[in-house]
Amino acid sequence: MPPLSKDVVIVGSGPAGSAYARTIRREWPEARILMVEAGPQILPELGAHLDNIADPEERSALEVKAQGGDRNRRPSISKEEWEARRAGGFDASMLRRSGLFIANEADPSESLFAGFSAANVGGMGTKWSTGCPSPSMAERVPFIAADALEAALCEAEGLLGVHKDPRSGDQTAIKLRERLGAAFNEGRSPERRVRPMPMAVTPTAEGVTFHGTDVIIADMIGEPEDSFVIMAETVCRRIIHENGKATGVELCRAGTDESWVVNAATVVVACDALHTPQLLHASGIRPEALGRHINDHYIVSQIAEMHDEPPMKAMSWIPATDEFPFSVTIAPTSLATMPKPPELSGQPVGMGVFCPSDISAENRVLFDETRRDWRGLPAISIRWKQSAGDLERLDKAKATGLRIAEIIGRPAPGFATIVLPVGSSLHYQGTVRMGETDDGASVCDRNSRVWGFDNLYVAGNGVIPTMTATNPTLYTVALATFGAREIAHARRTV
Template sequence: MIDQNADVVIVGSGPTGSAYARIIRRDWPEARILMVEAGPQILPEIGGHLDNVLDLDKRAELEILAQGGDRSPRLSISKEEWEARRAGGFDASLLRRSGLFIANEGDDGDGLFAGFSAANVGGMGTKWSTGTPTPSQAERVPFIAADELDAALRVAEGLLGTHKDPRGPDPIAAAMRERLGAAFNPGRSPDRFVQPMPMAATPGPNGPRWHGTDVILGDLVKEPDTSFRILAETTCRRINHDNGRATGVVLARTGEDATWTLSAGTVIVACDALHTPQLLHASGIRPAALGRYINDHYIVSQIAELDTDVPMRAMSWIPATNELPFSVTIAPASLHTMPKSSELGGQPIGMGVFCPADIDEKNHVAFDDAKLDWRGLPAISIRWTQSEGDRERLEWAKQTALKVAEIIGRPAPGFATFVQPVGSSLHYQGTVRMGERDDGTSVCDRNSRVWGFDNLYVAGNGVIPTVTATNPTLYSVALATFGARQVAREGRQRQAA
């Protein structure tokens, strides 16, 4: 029997929803917390990372389950598509990645925007890259004091279990970073030097163990159901609210029509940058900025050739700065499924230059109330247009990719520099963005509380209001800690009263 009320209901079980649960439990030990997840639990470890499953066939099966209601497998990339990719053409492989879809399918020009739907216990925490770099100055929320955000980032590193170099020591990577540092470090502060990519992982003799939301939740999953519970394969259809206060949620078993209502002291919507605004829209909560300002960085991809007989294992990072707005990730490339030039003799090194995109109110998520998705919510589409500034920065980013390749060794023969469709990084944001004041350009305040509500919060990359060129999970978890502390503080006050 499911209790019909909870102190806190969290819709979504990904990294930020789990961070809310963990911080609320730390600061409010008596809170009754219920987490709602539309997808299934796919691993014995609640929220575990799929990359820890070493059987690749089994992992592929779990990848499909992780898509929730969208379980149609993607086709393998064809030889013709690989050849197009090598020539710098459209990266068709993106359409084959499990769960990836082109949100505005049919627009094959500059308005292409890739999106992703993950629905399983742990959300994207079961599938993310585990990269946890810190945001640059340009990426930081300007109305949150630097010392406050730095402290929140340290808390987020602890929640995620960040390790500064989980594949180190790696002398080949270290030597490469030294060469790159000679070119990029002058004028930078030490924290923005070329460095190993920090990752949410634990080193081990057989390679790192990758962290999912199992690490964030910790001992919460051992608590009795009356204290903490995850309702898997349960869809939130609506947030009930009255006069600026969320009163509860309407739930349904995923794929079923029958619903029930659960009362809540506080509601936190922590789906993702597409589905969080979707649920607010379906609930009649529609601030002017809801779903607008959708943004993501581009990825300029380049394969370089490193002349070495000793394999490089570690991932490296060139952080973005005010002077160079690109974050560059560098890691060994696996070409076992790709056509390979006979001229390629050294180790192939993959590179992604993360290039920021201009923020525009007109770029938005649209909802079709007449067409429902598998969750029973209004169907999503995306309207997005590339700016002239985007095109100029992309040319700069391509030159940066070639410069880095020359320092590493040389651009790999047979592989062109190419730009992935915006959104392909799955780091899209801005659709429930935070703001300094309620002036119609934001959805929530600096603590992620929805404007006009006492007890309704949003979480995830969607709250980030700035341009980014960095993996945002650490950043969005840090922002979640502000809201979580406020929820716990106000909950204790209500309890005392």
């Protein structure tokens, strides 16, 4: 039997890979697309969001299936760990999430990196918060024309189904935004003022329906298999290439060694910021910058107490600007994993002050050829260390969180301001970063095409080359549209 042949093979089924598929389909209707996913299909609907499942036990059981080769439940937080979290200390329960990647474990107070990656059809698109804020000008790629990137961000909003104010009738949230605006809006352009958090949701009478990658690929789901198909529980072990041209991929069923080859005119690697460089490394594609510059924003977590009535339901956002480097999300919280202290009488409101960290080529992902992970690829480890600039910004972020808590009501009694380990946001970036020129400091060009290759592209948060504080999903999907259009326009004319 001859090898299967496709016009485009996309490795990874998360938001970036799905955006490639949808954009290519729109620009190149006859393209034959194969999407490869190492994890299982955990829901009947391809890539649907888990938070739409009302039963918490059912949802929890499905989340376990998305944890890759280590499918164990995360143990519940202990009393001692909860007390440590409340007091602003180190909470070891955060390191027990299955599938976790940990760096510098011996020094958790300063240089810990704790990341996680889902493995299921839809990738992290089945689990994400659905927040879709847009990056500030300082966070945007400087070598992509401003108008072109703005148009791509608008296109990404359409792909994700973004709603700018999904709980528009929440009067308590509106009043809070007015108070926050009085403190933070001066000098800001209208689009960077305090506002509702844009979210990839559909408002309903009961609340909202969360969007997963099912919304991105939409009616592609019903296409004939020869036109579009997602191969679940299928691992890509290697990109086959010769003389700067990818010719196919070597695939196998997860947990087996039996492999086969799919010929491909174009390959897009959209695993995530950890597994995309892993696959390139395993394939012998090892540019100098591969895996380097791993970067994430810290989350400074602050619980506030609100006495406004009725209780708030909506999420609010204080955008980052050139002068204000933090992206702040504010939303009701249930404190479901922690006992509610008796001195807390009002509504608990959670706050995340997202704080950028410095970019360094020495912060990197490493691959161990002597050990294999559950995919059969070189095992991943992470080297990361915070900088003096990180510490300075964190002090300012903590002060900002306390200031906002006073505007909300007051800092919740019994809860300290805490800094989550970098990586906890799951927004890590930079490991396959784009660059303006092939100078050894980047892996791909502005269209995410790997330097030195004609038809190999990378996708996901890993391509972002800048310091960021803002949730990167919208940004990542926007950048994916550049590469997808280049593929469609180049290949359909061949």
